[in-house]
Amino acid sequence: MELKRKIALITGATSGIGASFAEKLASQNYDLIITGRRKDKITNFACELTTKYNVNVEVLLIELTKKEDLDLLLQKVDATKNLEILINNAGYGTRCKFVEEKPEIYEEMFILHDYAAIKLMQIALKNMLNNNNGKIINVSSVGAFLIMPTKSAYNPAKAYLISLSEIIAEEIKDSNVCIQVLCPGMTRSDVWARVGEDINDVAARLKWPHKLMPAEFVVDKSLSSLGKNKVICIPGFNNKFLALFAILKKCFSMLFG
Numbered sequence: 001m002e003l004k005r006k007i008a009l010i011t012g013a014t015s016g017i018g019a020s021f022a023e024k025l026a027s028q029n030y031d032l033i034i035t036g037r038r039k040d041k042i043t044n045f046a047c048e049l050t051t052k053y054n055v056n057v058e059v060l061l062i063e064l065t066k067k068e069d070l071d072l073l074l075q076k077v078d079a080t081k082n083l084e085i086l087i088n089n090a091g092y093g094t095r096c097k098f099v100e101e102k103p104e105i106y107e108e109m110f111i112l113h114d115y116a117a118i119k120l121m122q123i124a125l126k127n128m129l130n131n132n133n134g135k136i137i138n139v140s141s142v143g144a145f146l147i148m149p150t151k152s153a154y155n156p157a158k159a160y161l162i163s164l165s166e167i168i169a170e171e172i173k174d175s176n177v178c179i180q181v182l183c184p185g186m187t188r189s190d191v192w193a194r195v196g197e198d199i200n201d202v203a204a205r206l207k208w209p210h211k212l213m214p215a216e217f218v219v220d221k222s223l224s225s226l227g228k229n230k231v232i233c234i235p236g237f238n239n240k241f242l243a244l245f246a247i248l249k250k251c252f253s254m255l256f257g
């Protein structure tokens with residue numbers, strides 16, 4: 001009898017954190033369904049993974065803010081009854097003052113980071129709970145804890161994912177399905193080139209406690225703490241410090257303000 005292969009679906013696996021998840025899970029013998037928009041880059045990457053790890057990699061070209069594309073992906077998730085891992089990773093940040101930002105950017109940030117994740121999770125979770133087996137990772141950001149001017153569209157969208165993941169974790173705690181919300185700090189990825197920044201210049205400008213981390217480090221921390229009754233994963237001491245400092249500052253102001 002042929003054993004069922006393990007399957008993981010990763011959104012936004014063309015580069016950076018998503019590509020790193022794909023590589024790590026392929027090395028652990030998972031078949032992959034990966035999504036992205038840069039056709040040549042993601043197709044070449046999928047071929048490399050297939051050759052290197054002898055796994056099946058299916059590429060779906062998906063713009064998550066387009067209803068038809070999202071519907072296509074939802075159908076795929078619904079049909080993949082034995083999906084073991086779902087990683088809602090696709091995303092990017094924006095930087096603009098609130099009064100100057102276009103209102104549609106808020107809608108786009110919510111659809112990309114939150115609404116797409118909600119829809120994908122609702123379908124995947126039903127199957128995972130039926131199988132009593134599965135893992136979900138929602139990629140948020142350490143920025144979700146911080147008060148950062150010019151980040152009024154991105155940070156709240158990422159903060160929503162933390163609250164949502166914590167509530168789902170509570171609802172599924174008696175099952176063998178787990179959920180993690182991953183909150184990376186600044187990470188080496190294509191996100192910097194997209195906004196015209198040289199990654200080495202970015203790294204050189206950073207002051208403690210900010211530090212640019214390799215995507216592989218973020219992914220290793222995420223996968224090694226997955227399922228350990230720990231919903232929030234913040235990779236790296238520097239990032240933990242940033243989040244904790246922001247929380248303590250708020251508590252202090254609530255108690256004594």
Ligand SMILES: NC(=O)c1ccc[n+]([C@@H]2O[C@H](COP(=O)([O-])OP(=O)(O)OC[C@H]3O[C@@H](n4cnc5c(N)ncnc54)[C@H](OP(=O)(O)O)[C@@H]3O)[C@@H](O)[C@H]2O)c1
Pocket residue numbers: 011012013014015016017018035036037038039042062063064065089090091092093112139140141142183184185186187188189190191192194
């Ligand atoms: N890098 C950081 O410092 C950092 C820090 C905290 C959190 N994060 C989060 O980590 C996640 C991964 O980002 P990354 O840094 O690894 O960036 P990246 O290398 O630019 O990868 C982003 C991925 O998301 C996909 N994507 C972006 N917008 C999309 C859309 N509208 N529809 C469909 N796919 C879309 C991209 O597809 P294509 O490239 O094919 O267009 C790409 O595959 C994001 O959610 C980001 O917010 C990043």
